[in-house]
Amino acid sequence: MKITQVESFKQSVTLRHPFKISFATIYELQTIIVKVTTDTGVVGFGEASPFEPVTGESIATELVALDALGAALVGVDPRALERVHNVMDATMLGHTAAKAGIDIACYDILGKDSGLPLYQLLGGDSNQVVSDYTLGIDTPEAMASAAQEQVAAGFTVLKVKVGDDDQQDIAAIRAIRAAVGPDVELRIDANQAWTPKQAKRVMRAMGDDVAAVEQPLPASQTQDLPLVRALVDQPVMVDESVHSATDAFKVLAAGGADIVNIKLQKAGGLWGATQINAVAAAAGIPVMLGCMVETKVGIAAAVHFVAAHQNARYADLDAFLDFASPSWLHGGFTHVGGIYTLSDAPGLGIECDL
Numbered sequence: 001m002k003i004t005q006v007e008s009f010k011q012s013v014t015l016r017h018p019f020k021i022s023f024a025t026i027y028e029l030q031t032i033i034v035k036v037t038t039d040t041g042v043v044g045f046g047e048a049s050p051f052e053p054v055t056g057e058s059i060a061t062e063l064v065a066l067d068a069l070g071a072a073l074v075g076v077d078p079r080a081l082e083r084v085h086n087v088m089d090a091t092m093l094g095h096t097a098a099k100a101g102i103d104i105a106c107y108d109i110l111g112k113d114s115g116l117p118l119y120q121l122l123g124g125d126s127n128q129v130v131s132d133y134t135l136g137i138d139t140p141e142a143m144a145s146a147a148q149e150q151v152a153a154g155f156t157v158l159k160v161k162v163g164d165d166d167q168q169d170i171a172a173i174r175a176i177r178a179a180v181g182p183d184v185e186l187r188i189d190a191n192q193a194w195t196p197k198q199a200k201r202v203m204r205a206m207g208d209d210v211a212a213v214e215q216p217l218p219a220s221q222t223q224d225l226p227l228v229r230a231l232v233d234q235p236v237m238v239d240e241s242v243h244s245a246t247d248a249f250k251v252l253a254a255g256g257a258d259i260v261n262i263k264l265q266k267a268g269g270l271w272g273a274t275q276i277n278a279v280a281a282a283a284g285i286p287v288m289l290g291c292m293v294e295t296k297v298g299i300a301a302a303v304h305f306v307a308a309h310q311n312a313r314y315a316d317l318d319a320f321l322d323f324a325s326p327s328w329l330h331g332g333f334t335h336v337g338g339i340y341t342l343s344d345a346p347g348l349g350i351e352c353d354l
């Protein structure tokens, strides 16, 4: 089997509500759906969803990258994932979103060619995953009411964005806890907003109400992560600080994290995610699969990954819930609240009219 064509489709997706995190507010966005065609007629779909503040990649840069990567891959067997990545990495450094788009499409082809859903192909035996739901920064009252709404919809774990204002953040966690009761797990994501001392103050004020803190420090300030782990009682998760297996090795060897948030768009796809997960597992550290602002195409790949790996203990795969459903996208997985059930169709189980 050989790749004959790699096509990129820029698609617009509308958010149901504006989404605010510590350094940006997002209203509408675009994503790239990648279609890989082969000489046997098998076609795979993937998604490249760059987020400039985290990887420096945009829709414009990734469309250019996809053209160059696609041209380099014509004639390569899409099932030979290591070869696919070697060719991509030899063509250009970085551009992990473009590489993720192609990688996901190649895994889709591998699944379709072998007749197996991706989670089985990757070694999993369950098609169910539990995801959290993420609340953007708003007033404590609005956040508490949004939290109540999602718990009523069936989510048992909420991730809360913080980092704009310490007192507001502490008030928001108190309001959310009062609104949802004691049994809902709350994790917070500071998206690089804090200093170590600030992390200590805020996390002590929040106390047992929160189960973990994600990315307290700026991405490059990994040398202070062990200090933060010593200062706060809750587990510390890294996201923006870890893009690759090498990053994970450095942070975990230094004792810098309790959980690693893997995103396919940072890792260059499922191949990179597999390597990061192996490093984390070797260090005795569980991982979470997170997402950028992706449709069900990219999200389905991450859901399959979580279903296939016991060390992938957490899922933060909710972005698609905030979009009006795209008319060109079908299948994948169903969900009741935070419980996602994957389709047993081969590959991602997704079809795109593109």
Ligand SMILES: [Mg+2]
Residues within 6 Å of the ligand: 189, 191, 214, 215, 239, 240, 261, 290
């Ligand atoms: Mg994060």
